[in-house]
Amino acid sequence: xxxxxxxxxxxxxxxxxxxQAGVASAIWIAAGAGLISTGAAIAASMVLxxxxxxxxxxxxxxxxxxxILPMSKAEIWRTRLWFSTAVxxxxxxxxxxxxxxxxxxxxxxxxxxxxxxxxxVLDVAYASVFTWMFFVVPTQRPVLMxxxxxxxxxxxxxxxxxxxxLPTAWNELTVTSISLIAAGAVAGVLAYAGTPLIVTAPxxxxxxxxxxxxxxxxxxxxxQVVGLNxxxxxxxxxxxxxxxxxxxxxxxxxxxxxxxxxxxFDDFPDSAREFGLLPFAPDANRMNGVWxxxxxxxxxxxxxxxxxxLRSLPFRAWTLTAVLMSGPLISWxxxxxxxxxxxxxxxxxxxxxxxxxxxIGYLSCDCLVRSVQLRWDTRWGFPIIMFVVLxxxxxxxxxxxxxxxxxxxxxxxxxxxxxxxxHAGLTSNRAAYARKPQRGPFGVEAPG
Amino acid sequence: xxxxxxxxxxxxxxxxxxxGPLDLSVPPGAIYGFVGPNGSGKTTTxxxxxxxxxxxxxxxxxxxxxxxxxxxxxxxRVGYVSPELNFQPWGRVRNVIHFVRGFYPTWDxxxxxxxxxxxxxTPDERILSLSFGARTKLAxxxxxxxxxxxxxxxxxxxxxxxxxxxxxxxxxxxxxREGDRTVFISSHAITDLERFADHVGMIKxxxxxxxxxxxxxxxxxxxxxxxVERPTEIELADHPGVLVQAKAANxxxxxxxxxxxxxxxxxxxxxxDISDAPLTLEELFVALGRD
Numbered sequence: 001x002x003x004x005x006x007x008x009x010x011x012x013x014x015x016x017x018x019x020q021a022g023v024a025s026a027i028w029i030a031a032g033a034g035l036i037s038t039g040a041a042i043a044a045s046m047v048l049x050x051x052x053x054x055x056x057x058x059x060x061x062x063x064x065x066x067x068i069l070p071m072s073k074a075e076i077w078r079t080r081l082w083f084s085t086a087v088x089x090x091x092x093x094x095x096x097x098x099x100x101x102x103x104x105x106x107x108x109x110x111x112x113x114x115x116x117x118x119x120x121v122l123d124v125a126y127a128s129v130f131t132w133m134f135f136v137v138p139t140q141r142p143v144l145m146x147x148x149x150x151x152x153x154x155x156x157x158x159x160x161x162x163x164x165x166l167p168t169a170w171n172e173l174t175v176t177s178i179s180l181i182a183a184g185a186v187a188g189v190l191a192y193a194g195t196p197l198i199v200t201a202p203x204x205x206x207x208x209x210x211x212x213x214x215x216x217x218x219x220x221x222x223x224q225v226v227g228l229n230x231x232x233x234x235x236x237x238x239x240x241x242x243x244x245x246x247x248x249x250x251x252x253x254x255x256x257x258x259x260x261x262x263x264x265f266d267d268f269p270d271s272a273r274e275f276g277l278l279p280f281a282p283d284a285n286r287m288n289g290v291w292x293x294x295x296x297x298x299x300x301x302x303x304x305x306x307x308x309x310l311r312s313l314p315f316r317a318w319t320l321t322a323v324l325m326s327g328p329l330i331s332w333x334x335x336x337x338x339x340x341x342x343x344x345x346x347x348x349x350x351x352x353x354x355x356x357x358x359x360i361g362y363l364s365c366d367c368l369v370r371s372v373q374l375r376w377d378t379r380w381g382f383p384i385i386m387f388v389v390l391x392x393x394x395x396x397x398x399x400x401x402x403x404x405x406x407x408x409x410x411x412x413x414x415x416x417x418x419x420x421x422x423h424a425g426l427t428s429n430r431a432a433y434a435r436k437p438q439r440g441p442f443g444v445e446a447p448g
Numbered sequence: 449x450x451x452x453x454x455x456x457x458x459x460x461x462x463x464x465x466x467x468g469p470l471d472l473s474v475p476p477g478a479i480y481g482f483v484g485p486n487g488s489g490k491t492t493t494x495x496x497x498x499x500x501x502x503x504x505x506x507x508x509x510x511x512x513x514x515x516x517x518x519x520x521x522x523x524x525r526v527g528y529v530s531p532e533l534n535f536q537p538w539g540r541v542r543n544v545i546h547f548v549r550g551f552y553p554t555w556d557x558x559x560x561x562x563x564x565x566x567x568x569x570t571p572d573e574r575i576l577s578l579s580f581g582a583r584t585k586l587a588x589x590x591x592x593x594x595x596x597x598x599x600x601x602x603x604x605x606x607x608x609x610x611x612x613x614x615x616x617x618x619x620x621x622x623x624x625r626e627g628d629r630t631v632f633i634s635s636h637a638i639t640d641l642e643r644f645a646d647h648v649g650m651i652k653x654x655x656x657x658x659x660x661x662x663x664x665x666x667x668x669x670x671x672x673x674x675x676v677e678r679p680t681e682i683e684l685a686d687h688p689g690v691l692v693q694a695k696a697a698n699x700x701x702x703x704x705x706x707x708x709x710x711x712x713x714x715x716x717x718x719x720x721d722i723s724d725a726p727l728t729l730e731e732l733f734v735a736l737g738r739d
Contacts (some may be wrong), residue, residue: 221542227550230543302537309533312498313551314523430492430501435532 002071005079010087017091020052024095025102028111032103038111038168042119043159045092049123050155053088054130074195081192085127093120115168122166125184130155132187154253157275228315228323231303232330238299239331243338246295247277269346279358280343280351289362296335297366300327304374308433311426321422324374325415328366332359357404360411365389367418374425374432450512452476452598452630453497458506460492467492467654468506474632474647476511479624481645481662482634483729485737489654490634491530494602498528510598524552527591530602531584535575541586542571552594560593566619580607588616592623599623601633605640613637617644642729650736657736662729669732672704672711674719687713693735703727703735 010017024045031041069076096116103110133152159166167173225233251272272278276291303310303324310320336359343351365385373381396406425432453474460467467489474480484490496503497515508515513522538544541564549555564571567585569578578586584604591599599620605613617640624631635641641648642662649659658665675698689708694701704711704724711722727735 221546223542223546226546230547230550234537305534306537308500308530309535311500312523312526312528312533313548314520315551316519317499427499428502430495433495433500433532435534 002075002079005069005071005076006083006087009079009083016052017087020048020088021091021095021098024048024092025098026095028096028099028116029103029108032099032110033108037163038115039163039166040160041111042115042122042166042168043163045096045119045123046126046159047156049085049089049092049127050130052091053084053127054133077195078192081131085124085131085188089120089123089127092123096120112169114170118167118170121181124188125181126159128184128188128191132191134191150249154250157250157253161271231323232326234302235299235327236330236334238302239296239334240338242298243295243335247272247338247342250275251277272342272346277339278343278346279339279355280353281347282352292335292339293362293366295339296332296362297328299331300370303327304370305435307426311433317423317426320426321419324370324422324426325367325419328363328370332363332366357407357411360415361407364411364414364418368414368421371418371421371425375421375429376425377429377431450476450509452478452511453480453600453632454507454509455493456507458493458496458508459504460489460496460501461504465489465654467496470506470651470654470656472649472656472659474630476630477628478647479620479631479645480633480647480649481638481641481729482632482649482651483636483638483641483733484634484651488651490651491602492654493651494530494600494632494634497526497600498523525596526598526600527594527596528600528602529584529587529591529604531580531587531604531606532602533583533587535583535586538575540571541569541573541575541578544575544586544590545571548590549594552596555594557593559595560589563589563592563619567615581609581612584608585612585616588619592619595623595627595629597627597629599629599631599633601631601635603634603636605635605637613640620644638730638733639728648729650733652737666727666729666732668705668707669727669735670704670706670724671701671727671731671735672714672722672724673699673701674714674722675699676718676720678718690714691735703732 027036027041027044027048030036031038036044093116096111096119100110100113100116130152167177222230222233251268269278273281273283273285276285276289277295278284279292310323315323336354340351340354369381369385371381372378372384378384392410396403451473453472455470455472458468458470458472465487470489470493472493482490482493492501495501497508497510499515499519510522511525513525515522535544538547545560549557549560567582567589569582569586569589575583575586584607588601588604591601601620605616608616620631620633621644623629631645633641633645646662647660648662648665650657658668660668671693677698687709689705691703691705692700693703700719702714704714711724714722
């Protein structure tokens, strides 16, 4: 391990680590207050550690700027491994300890130290498994790579599926849970002992050469679709592919995992409902808005990265504003259609209520987040908007205001505000056109 | 006839840098090299032409069209190339071509194919697999294939090898020869610009130092070596049109702007043993660009 490289990662990412600790703290305070189950808090910790640990390593493992430094590739890998498991888990654990310390201040039960210790062991095990997966995923074999990526994408959901079965005290450990922790430990040791291909690749351009060798592609070309239509079709087709793929695969895999470990879901609709994929059902899980956000909010990132080119093309800034805002609109409309079709497949009939106010609410939040990012060139668009939206939601709830008219009214206003901010960003913020470095979860910065 | 590109009193203020006031005139049909040290404001100027950021003062017009009020008409006539353009989300070369050609009725598919062949890019290639230089060449294909009357190129030869640079410049030259096309090119390839461009403007710390036809500009400046018995360095250093380049004992080398100071004036200050020599554009760039 290289101390300077580790310190560099800490220096660059301390804000992200503080945020992770803050999120963990909030989760465990909520668990102490009984708002969520202890199992769910443990599951959330595992996901946090895994996403910000190995998820972070993906971006940071070996950029050229680091590869040229005078140290061995094994040393680079081990430093990254330390950061993405030990450091990240420590950040999450410090959040839990903070919850333990502050909960008694407002006379609410604190999570026990025993549960926190057990949860931290599970965090290390879960993060280690996915660190070891670096030896499998970044190969030049598309099938293995595809499986690895699919497993990685599904990994945040698995602990939640198993939340009710996760041990919350040492005496609850079963043979299965001990075996899984041991598997994590072995994976961690194996990962530490080796150096994956992602670091030892013979040439930085090897990936490019492999791409070149893959031929002309099999997707239809549709040369008659040109200009802005092509851009919008691209957004739409990406949204269709991801959303249809998700709605087919996610409940199915959750059902499989649930079956393997005796999890909480009785049937396919039950698991789909749990993940918010049946929002039009009368007994929809209304708390699972996050999954709908993740599900629908896809396909638009390309437009932002092409902004410089789009701005040089012959249309006005207002037209470009409309184009940028139609991206989220397309994704959300498509999401609503796919969710509606899924409803038909599950229940054999069209939804009675398409929940238009909820649609407007989601769409307006999405547009506002993007407009704040564009106007002020900030990566904190989502937290800023949540900081504005959540107090309004809580106040409306306390005052007993009807949700639907409020969502329709405020949502429409927010869409207008988002359009105005988009235009202001396009015409006045030059930084919006600069290339952005890739960032990991919670805005983690890659070195270089 | 309006200028192909006319900038008047352009200002843009940042916390640690101010562009302008900048005045710049590019005649129609000119190949205008826009040069300057790193951070002098070249890319800022070009970005402002395309509305990437708001100017604080001044006006920009292209072929008589205001860059804000007549934004669409202006962009229908201006091709833009920059290594900062990102086509990667399109996946393959042919997809970005299908996208861009939809905006320009004058898109010439045969010409685009010829350019792709000349640059050794195939439409089926993945953009991710293109080298840095090949991506810039792709940007050039997309800008040239619809034969715009004005081309604005921001550092198009950055990262290109000598052969590729030659290729890019020769394609640009043949594109210009075809019609009355104007090229505004910001570049650090000064030697190539000297052969290729007919007009040049130099910017430093956000201000234009000179502009004009290259032959006139080069004729205006001279390196002058001379000897002075009694040092008069304060007077020399402060005199407009004289930029001290080197001195050893009583032997001096200055850059003389002959529109503001003359060799006779040097003689009147006691200079003897005077010799003068013409400069290349690169020598002029280094002499004026140095702080």
